[in-house]
Amino acid sequence: MISLTEENYLKALFNLANHAGEVNVNELSKQLDIKMPTVTSMMKKLAGKKLVYYESYKPLRLTEKGKREASLVIRKHRLTEMFLAEKMGFGWEEVHDIAEQVEHVQSAAFFDKINELLGFPKLDPHGAPIPDKNGKLAWVAYDKLSDCHVGETVRVSAVVHTSSEFLKFLNNREIKLGTRIKIKSIESFDSSMVISYDNRPAETLSHAVCERLLVEKKV
Amino acid sequence: MISLTEENYLKALFNLANHAGEVNVNELSKQLDIKMPTVTSMMKKLAGKKLVYYESYKPLRLTEKGKREASLVIRKHRLTEMFLAEKMGFGWEEVHDIAEQVEHVQSAAFFDKINELLGFPKLDPHGAPIPDKNGKLAWVAYDKLSDCHVGETVRVSAVVHTSSEFLKFLNNREIKLGTRIKIKSIESFDSSMVISYDNRPAETLSHAVCERLLVEKKV
DNA sequence: CTAAGATGTTAGAATAATCTAACAAAATAT
DNA sequence: ATATTTTGTTAGATTATTCTAACATCTTAG
Ligand SMILES: [Mn+2]
Ligand SMILES: [Mn+2]
Ligand SMILES: [Mn+2]
Ligand SMILES: [Mn+2]
Numbered sequence A, B: 001m002i003s004l005t006e007e008n009y010l011k012a013l014f015n016l017a018n019h020a021g022e023v024n025v026n027e028l029s030k031q032l033d034i035k036m037p038t039v040t041s042m043m044k045k046l047a048g049k050k051l052v053y054y055e056s057y058k059p060l061r062l063t064e065k066g067k068r069e070a071s072l073v074i075r076k077h078r079l080t081e082m083f084l085a086e087k088m089g090f091g092w093e094e095v096h097d098i099a100e101q102v103e104h105v106q107s108a109a110f111f112d113k114i115n116e117l118l119g120f121p122k123l124d125p126h127g128a129p130i131p132d133k134n135g136k137l138a139w140v141a142y143d144k145l146s147d148c149h150v151g152e153t154v155r156v157s158a159v160v161h162t163s164s165e166f167l168k169f170l171n172n173r174e175i176k177l178g179t180r181i182k183i184k185s186i187e188s189f190d191s192s193m194v195i196s197y198d199n200r201p202a203e204t205l206s207h208a209v210c211e212r213l214l215v216e217k218k219v
Numbered sequence C: 001c002t003a004a005g006a007t008g009t010t011a012g013a014a015t016a017a018t019c020t021a022a023c024a025a026a027a028t029a030t
Numbered sequence D: 001a002t003a004t005t006t007t008g009t010t011a012g013a014t015t016a017t018t019c020t021a022a023c024a025t026c027t028t029a030g
Helices: A002-014 A025-032 A036-048 A064-086 A095-102 A108-117 A163-170 A207-214 B004-015 B023-031 B037-049 B064-086 B095-102 B107-115 B165-173 B208-213
Strands: A060-062 A155-158 A182-187 A193-196 A204-206 A213-216 B060-062 B154-159 B181-186 B195-196 B203-205 B213-216
Touching: A002 A025, A002 A036, A002 A060, A002 A064, A025 A036, A060 A064, A064 A095, A064 A108, A155 A163, A163 A207, A207 A213, B004 B023, B004 B037, B004 B060, B004 B064, B023 B037, B060 B064, B060 B208, B064 B107, B154 B165, B208 B213
Parallel strands: none
Antiparallel strands: A155 A182, A155 A213, A182 A193, A193 A204, B154 B181, B154 B213, B181 B195, B195 B203
């Protein structure tokens, strides 16, 4: 049995993993707002459960079992977010905090029903893919808007690090998934972008914003 | 802040309270499947939070604050049950176990939305009243079917101690809230009742069943 | 009214999850 | 290459929730 606390560690490990699947104790500590010694002792515990590979002073890595369990928690989280947004009428900026709690419900029937009522969605309200029942995740590689060039037209496909504040910022400008953005110019001194979309007046987006908007070029 | 564990104790205290609002340590211990010494120490803790009146060897009683907090947990439980049944398609025998977990979500917006989507229901799927936002509960005094007499026609209005098994038993016989039952005869040796309803063949219900069906006589 | 039995409390310990302080190792910057 | 900073671990303590064993009180059946 995996406790609520352990589920949160697994989820964070999965989300922080770099290309090589590695996470540092310090990063995990910051992500969870839990002190490093606590993280170290939890890692030893998860290693005992064969969910994490742990060696002193080495980066942390989820085992295959750990990846699967983490994906299943992420599945519950994203299905919940989608249900809150699509079936209950919450905004995409509201769903994360509630899903953070509901994701820990232990009832396969509950999440199966949500999945069914939603018509087996592939993506959550932030454009993130929903892992399947075996924990398999179909990762699509989007581009950051900040990596695109002047003159290109792109489609907003996902948002990263979806703080409520960032999503409200996008709401205020009516930027959502599917919005087609044309890049008018890029200020070289701060990498901010002047863009146009939806027949609205031109907007300037800071580099911080452009980095968090994931887009597709082939629209 | 009231923890998940404390919420469960409060709920059990509220549900077990007799006419005088009293609960014994032993009953509470059995209800929660937690040993008596643990219950005693938790009662001291809740007394410290002014949620329970506690005196050694005396029956336990919720304070007014305790009653309100307990009612608010029960509100979350019953709204969840109703949502699971009405909006998600779960059977009344399935909703309790899931609601037992979802009731601990801390988000007023979540339960307000559920309430709104349901159209502000007054009763849960088992006929139990849903407390209002202030924890006020409109208790209706129903009769047990077992207290009714031969020849009477009554309407099933609620079920008590809603174990999944009992509810499946009722499902098998198509007895639900609203079913109009006519009492054909009562066996004096075991108090079982022969009843008819919905143009179905006569059924015999044991005393144990009749005690758990709450009915209204004025249909 | 007393002896059992049931109920309730105290004491001491365990587990899970967290912390601070101190120390150790690794990475970085002169 | 050494000193400094950052990162990670160990040790020891704390809080929340639970348990068993032993003892105390209350209730009930002769
Ligand atoms: Mn969580
Ligand atoms: Mn999301
Ligand atoms: Mn509960
Ligand atoms: Mn109910």
